[in-house]
Amino acid sequence: MASVRRPRMLVICPYPEGVAAGQRLKYEQYFDDWRSLGFDIIVSTYMDMAMWDVAYRKGHYPAKLFGLARGHMRRIRDLMRVARYDLVFIHMWVTPVGTSFFERMVRTLARRIIFDVEDNVILPEGQGGAENPNPLLQRMKGPGKALYMIRNADHVITSSPFLNETCLATNEKKACTYISSSVDTDRFLPATSYSNDRKVVIGWTGTFSSRPYLDLLRPVFQELARRADFRLKVIGNFDYALPGVDLEVVRWSREKEVEDLQGFDIGVYPLPMDDWVLGKSGLKAIQYMAFGLPAVATDIGTTPMLIRHGENGLLVKTQDEWLAALEALIRDPDLRRRLGVAARADAVRNYSTRAVAAQYRRVLASVMESVNG
Template identity: 50%
Template sequence: MNRLARRRLLVLCPFPVGRAAGQRLKYEPYFNDWVAQGWDITVSCFMPPDLWEVVYQPGHLWDKLRGVMTGYRRRWRDLLRLWQYDCVYLFMWGTPFGPPVYERLVRWLARGLVYDLEDNIFVGQTAMASASPNRIVRLIKGPGKARYLARVADAVIVASPHMVDPTRALNRNGAVTCIPPSLDTDRICPADPPPLRDRVVIGWTGTFSSRPYLDMLADVLRQLAARVPFTLRVIGNFDYDLPGVDLDVVQWSAAREAEDLQSLDIGVYPLPDDEWTRGKAGLKIIQYQAAGLACVASDVPLSREQIREGETGFLVRNDAEWLDRLERLVRDADLRRAMGAAGRRDAVAQYSQGVIAPAYRAVLDQAAG
């Protein structure tokens, strides 16, 4: 493409590139594709890397204040250059605190605006905020900015099909597209050859904010441990303890992500059915399926769309069903392998980056006019 015909895109995001799952598994993998489609991309992250390292830890008050001040200085400099860009791609929020003053300025100055929101932040993320160990993170998660941006953006991206209608009702143009998280399914893939293990490994992956969902399975896992031998592997960013269960806690690492998923035999995805969880994108299920794992998940609306009951996994409604389905999979290696293979095919067909890329291209073209 002729250099003169290229368009300029400014990406405003909260977190450093390559760090946060909401960015890393949504739009970030498509930067090269956008460049190939004629976009020159500038990324401006609110959080500097040193703030990211401590923001989810208690204490470090001075480091957090310094990082926030750095972020605000960066954002005000961004306003001075907005006129240079054909489109602004804004993920989550422009600035973390207060009413949407900054976001209004972005809307006023931007020629085109794409708003990408994560989960159902319209409900204020009350459950997630209560699990955070520091006040700064809790304050970040207010819904006011999200509602404003969803209303005024030229195009809005949601990650869950259950967010399409409520977001479309807000947006003045009704311009809402559902684009789920995606994976490099060449990297996140089944182990080849499959490892030989003495004990079946049941796995869960997530952050401290979703730990309450893992806690929902505590009694089930203790009962299961009394019936069959297995290891529970928790892949996250927090310590965990579950007396009565053979437990292995693994600190999440981007470098080991594929290897850690391959160390599992069964993936679990417990969730309550409420307004907040109906906005989730089901990333854990996508990861489990891409890695070729049988999956057992709570029978909630999104899980029903991602799991084919009895073929790629099981959908369960109560503790008795959790216990029955998990025991069945622990005892039956052939069933695990068959479900894992079927789930892998679904993940490649629906959530691989080559499948998702055209949706992002269309949204950018729509917003840029």
């Protein structure tokens, strides 16, 4: 009796596996689940680790140009094999620069496409978003790449309800699904004692590209240091200094990610008040919640859908509100406990990989059934 051929999936994504939060804590952590459904999965990244190591650092232009060349060679290889796959899963773009040529070619050749998009990438270039440490790359970006994929994909997975509404109005098949970022709550476990027996640690985690959001709180932390005793812990891939504040800077690593985040007592999630952040998934808030931390977050976009003010975290808008919220949490361990315990319960119930896996399964089933191969 002949064996049934397993469906083949090609994943086209920007970054190496296991390094970028937008991939690690979204679709990457479901590969094993998709394999259990019968898919054979091949991942094709645009960047290799050599490119990743310099991509978000200033300068290094020769290395970046060589990285772009290597990435395009990989995409040329993908064009020659894409028709052999039953499903192509594209995260963000096929290539980061130039016109939508590669996106159009993949659409022409692929049997089925799921397009996974995050942030409000359909804003006109230069509106919103964090500082780009790659001015050369920024100038080379072609307009309309994401918009073309949103319009022509067989299904679009979005990072926020706001972005989902926009994509529904654009996608020709009206096939768009908002799927939240998620975390493995069996690995992301609370460790805080909700105690003031030691100095309270306020924490933030992110990358160079989101550093400007952390900078929004510089005057808040400096004023807070004059009112209360705390340590600020920054986990990222950049150096940081903040005069007048007891600061600990930790380089992110996958091996120590859980241990480092377990060192927080309070998580902060600052965002600017602009349209760009309407596409953000609230990943940092979800991470803090999984660790049982009370999160203080800017009241905009998806965040108030995750955090209920005074129940599982605190929502703020002004610098005075940031100061009041953080000072209250530093001084009141019982408040931290009440908010943190509720946040953890919400994370397990709504944003764990167990809770979210079924949403991806439904999208995969829908696309495989509705599109003729």
